Amino acid sequence: xxxxxxxxxxxxxxxxxxxxxxxxxxxxxxxxxxxxxxxxxxxxxxxxxxxxxxxxxxxxxxxxxxxxxxxxxxxxxxxxxxxxxxxxxxxxxxxxxxxxxxxxxxxxxxxxxxxxxxxxxxxxxxxxxxxxxxxxxxxxxxxxxxxxxxxxxxxxxxxxxxxxxxxxxxxxxxxxxxxxxxxxxxxxxxxxxxxxxxxxxxxxxxxxxxxxxxxxxxxxxxxxxxxxxxxxxxxxxxxxxxxxxxxxxxxxxxxxxxxxxxxxxxxxxxxxxxxxxxxxxxxxxxxxxxxxxxxxxxxxxxxxxxxxxxxx
Amino acid sequence: xxxxxxxxxxxxxxxxxxxxxxxxxxxxxxxxxxxxxxxxxxxxxxxxxxxxxxxxxxxxxxxxxxxxxxxxxxxxxxxxxxxxxxxxxxxxxxxxxxxxxxxxxxxxxxxxxxxxxxxxxxxxxxxxxxxxxxxxxxxxxxxxxxxxxxxxxxxxxxxxxxxxxxxxxxxxxxxxxxxxxxxxxxxxxxxxxxxxxxxxxxxxxxxxxxxxxxxxxxxxxxxxxxxxxxxxxxxxxxxxxxxxxxxxxxxxxxxxxxxxxxxxxxxxxxxxxxxxxxxxxxxxxxxxxxxxxxxxxxxxxxxxxxxxxxxxxxxxxxxxxxxxxxxxxxxxxxxxxxxxxxxxxxxxxxxxxxxxxxxxxxxxxx
Numbered sequence: 046x047x048x049x050x051x052x053x054x055x056x057x058x059x060x061x062x063x064x065x066x067x068x069x070x071x072x073x074x075x076x077x078x079x080x081x082x083x084x085x086x087x088x089x090x091x092x093x094x095x096x097x098x099x100x101x102x103x104x105x106x107x108x109x110x111x112x113x114x115x116x117x118x119x120x121x122x123x124x125x126x127x128x129x130x131x132x133x134x135x136x137x138x139x140x141x142x143x144x145x146x147x148x149x150x151x152x153x154x155x156x157x158x159x160x161x162x163x164x165x166x167x168x169x170x171x172x173x174x175x176x177x178x179x180x181x182x183x184x185x186x187x188x189x190x191x192x193x194x195x196x197x198x199x200x201x202x203x204x205x206x207x208x209x210x211x212x213x214x215x216x217x218x219x220x221x222x223x224x225x226x227x228x229x230x231x232x233x234x235x236x237x238x239x240x241x242x243x244x245x246x247x248x249x250x251x252x253x254x255x256x257x258x259x260x261x262x263x264x265x266x267x268x269x270x271x272x273x274x275x276x277x278x279x280x281x282x283x284x285x286x287x288x289x290x291x292x293x294x295x296x297x298x299x300x301x302x303x304x305x306x307x308x309x310x311x312x313x314x315x316x317x318x319x320x321x322x323x324x325x326x327x328x329x330x331x332x333x334x335x336x337x338x339x340x341x342x343x344x345x346x347x348x349x350x351x352x353x354x355x356x357x
Numbered sequence: 358x359x360x361x362x363x364x365x366x367x368x369x370x371x372x373x374x375x376x377x378x379x380x381x382x383x384x385x386x387x388x389x390x391x392x393x394x395x396x397x398x399x400x401x402x403x404x405x406x407x408x409x410x411x412x413x414x415x416x417x418x419x420x421x422x423x424x425x426x427x428x429x430x431x432x433x434x435x436x437x438x439x440x441x442x443x444x445x446x447x448x449x450x451x452x453x454x455x456x457x458x459x460x461x462x463x464x465x466x467x468x469x470x471x472x473x474x475x476x477x478x479x480x481x482x483x484x485x486x487x488x489x490x491x492x493x494x495x496x497x498x499x500x501x502x503x504x505x506x507x508x509x510x511x512x513x514x515x516x517x518x519x520x521x522x523x524x525x526x527x528x529x530x531x532x533x534x535x536x537x538x539x540x541x542x543x544x545x546x547x548x549x550x551x552x553x554x555x556x557x558x559x560x561x562x563x564x565x566x567x568x569x570x571x572x573x574x575x576x577x578x579x580x581x582x583x584x585x586x587x588x589x590x591x592x593x594x595x596x597x598x599x600x601x602x603x604x605x606x607x608x609x610x611x612x613x614x615x616x617x618x619x620x621x622x623x624x625x626x627x628x629x630x631x632x633x634x635x636x637x638x639x640x641x642x643x644x645x646x647x648x649x650x651x652x653x654x655x656x657x658x659x660x661x662x663x664x665x666x667x668x669x670x671x672x673x674x675x676x677x678x679x680x681x682x683x684x685x686x687x688x689x690x691x692x693x694x695x696x697x698x699x700x701x702x703x704x705x706x707x708x709x710x711x712x713x714x715x716x717x718x719x720x721x722x723x
Contacts, residue, residue: 128568133564135560137559137560142371142559148370149367152364155363156568157568179374
């Protein structure tokens with residue numbers, strides 16, 4: 046058996062890993078760590094090297110150089126022992142088309158020493174109704190859920206999810222987010238890739254932003270945003286009687302902008318500016334409607350880091 | 358072991374639920390058997406042409422000749438043994454009776470009250486033409502029995518010895534049942550490439566690689582599944598041949614099972630070679646057709662090699678199916694060998710080893 050692991054040791058350690066396919070440097074010197082119990086996201090556009098990084102950790106592809114440790118074990122030397130303890134969901138749900146849902150779960154369960162009962166997985170992933178359906182007849186969301194069920198069949202400590210919500214409608218996507226958050230609540234660690242910024246912000250504890258095979262920055266969403274954008278924006282429905290010039294005079298306001306009928310005041314000190322704004326509006330006998338404070342998003346961070354928007 | 362069993366069950370279920378695969382591997386060969394059976398075992402009163410080689414030339418031989426002629430279903434053709442053998446190979450006669458020198462002397466000795474040395478008629482038949490061979494054997498024995506009674510009533514002086522002579526006749530299901538079994542095993546084997554390529558294309562092989570499942574289990578389960586299907590095919594095809602078409606199975610079931618397993622493995626290894634080079638399912642489908650049809654029609658499984666033109670025969674000698682068909686015919690119905698059984702096995706084994714080597718070198722899991 047494996048030696049007892051320090052529960053606080055990182056579940057994944059990646060040190061200066063490189064991998065080329067011919068001339069293309071898919072992963073070009075990547076280093077990061079995933080802590081036990083966290084949801085860690087690799088965020089980047091297609092071709093950034095997210096999937097290659099993940100497949101090296103899963104033992105599907107060997108690195109050209111660098112160190113890969115999963116659950117404290119070297120991936121190149123202990124691939125089978127690691128595979129026994131991790132759960133893997135590939136980008137494309139690879140399922141036997143003619144097998145029934147419960148048959149596929151049983152099949153994958155038979156590959157592991159340790160396994161969860163099929164009926165529990167059917168319930169947990171809301172697949173009970175579809176248990177006797179052939180997998181080729183499942184909807185996109187059902188396929189994704191089955192694919193996650195297969196990743197959980199061995200009750201893994203660490204789960205790899207490669208773009209789990211790509212191609213899903215918004216409702217199915219939210220359902221899967223809840224599911225991923227439940228994995229964390231169960232004490233599992235999760236490494237996931239995504240090219241959805243709101244997904245990374247909504248469920249990842251920490252995010253590594255990848256582009257062209259490199260990691261550009263790592264941190265919580267707040268850290269990534271805070272490192273670059275000190276200011277926040279105060280937004281309210283534009284008030285015709287108060288001109289931009291007087292707004293620009295308010296305490297700590299650095300800039301005034303307009304967007305879809307709303308006025309934006311950029312400031313480094315939200316309370317002071319809000320106070321000043323309310324003084325002005327009260328004096329004018331009006332009230333600012335739909336008042337809210339907006340901060341920069343990961344989208345802005347990505348734009349700042351790469352010079353282009355993530356959405357294509 | 359547990360994963361080997363569950364993976365084999367999963368692959369078998371996938372196979373059974375795939376209607377197209379089921380049709381081509383099970384229904385298609387059975388349709389073939391029934392089709393050929395209907396064509397070649399057609400009804401009507403049977404009649405036989407029999408070559409008559411009289412090496413004795415005495416009145417006793419002439420008397421025996423008329424006894425054969427009187428059976429009503431036999432037309433006799435006189436000639437030398439060589440002439441009649443040629444005639445039989447070319448289908449002009451169904452069998453040959455040779456009356457050896459000494460029949461007249463034996464008859465004379467009997468009527469003189471002496472003790473003659475026994476005389477044996479030789480009957481040439483083609484054992485792959487089961488029903489004809491049986492009928493001629495029965496007629497010859499009946500005639501000899503009657504002649505013995507008539508001559509003396511004493512223990513048989515005239516006996517019948519049977520000899521095999523392979524003919525070029527396509528008129529018996531005994532020739533076709535082993536051929537169709539060989540064809541079915543060939544299809545089963547090379548069609549093994551399709552699910553492999555499918556599973557690679559759908560990333561199922563990659564997904565399996567992300568589990569602790571060892572590779573040998575994957576290969577092993579493919580082989581288990583193909584052998585199970587091969588056994589099903591054999592039972593169905595041979596069963597219909599025996600029960601419906603009256604084919605006589607001469608060889609032991611153990612020998613047949615061994616040969617079926619070797620044949621299936623050889624063609625599965627060819628299937629792996631196809632899967633090594635076909636990147637998409639469409640490519641695999643194309644390549645199996647390219648391999649399948651020449652094997653089917655240039656291997657002498659439906660046309661005996663003897664009647665092929667020389668150039669075609671030299672192609673057939675390269676085809677592994679030629680040897681599987683030959684071996685199955687020898688073991689199942691006692692067909693005349695094209696090459697000795699050991700050579701058949703050696704050729705199949707050679708193909709197996711070479712194809713396994715190529716697959717080991719070029720097969721890609723993802």
